[in-house]
Amino acid sequence: MELLKLARDSGEKVDLNALINAIPYAKFIGIEVDQKGTEITTVLRFDPKIIGNPILPALHGGVIGSFLETTAIIQLAYESGGEFLPKPIDITIDYLRSGRPQDTYARARITKHGRRVANVHVEAWQDEHTKPIAAAHGHFLLKPVDKSTPG
């Protein structure tokens, strides 16, 4: 990805809001990045279209999953300094509380950063960080398989 390559070549960290804005789906569901130093918090702005249960009302589980996955990708793109967007291999989402119709926040922690694969843990919350609405852990492929290397 051009943005990531530019950041890597100049030896600087990638502009995460520019990265988010370059991903149509992240923009569509309303993800923003709030970066304070090296600490990254993603924000899922509430919009009526991300509702999944109109009676409660509650956010759509798929949107919460998408938000957690994107948060993991952003954290990896920031820390790993590669020129490709990390690709999800698998992700397990635990839904802990229903997502109320308001802004949601998330943070990711890289549990293990391997050469090809990283394991990431992500948590999303609304009012209180200590009361997460969802958590996820998953594996991400950091770079395409190098076809010149056998095996």
Next chain:
Amino acid sequence: MDEKTIKENLEMMREVLISHVPFAKAIGMEILDANEGEAWIRVPYDEKLIGNPDTGVIHGGVITSALDNVSGVAVQLALPERMAIATLDLRIDYMKPATPHKDLTAHAQCYKVTRNIAFVRGTAYHSDIEDPIATCVGAFMLAANRAVISPDAIAKGLPKKEGI
């Protein structure tokens, strides 16, 4: 469930679980077919769903949304009566990237219902279910809250506040 009930349920699912779910509507989701305890849905390819601007491949989250939604529909179709359900967890395995410009199909089957929990597995693919883009397994809590999405509840249009 006899065939008539299934067909009635299918109509109700179309009406209630897709057209009244704002996010399902926002991504153009539609129910293709359904049976007792299983359902098929489609999400048409759209540029706003792209996750990798270099390749035009849709975002993994779109697949998560499709699988989560179709799993919920499959659970509803496995239950003897309409009740509120809540996703407990969902594990997605991504097997290959979706092909740009192709619609996404997702199928889910609810293979076990206990007193409190329903278990589901699902597959996302383009046209051949034997060539999956992703698979999922999930567990749903039954009678999770009082928010049954029923035609009555929608007609009243009033949120019934009740947590999980």
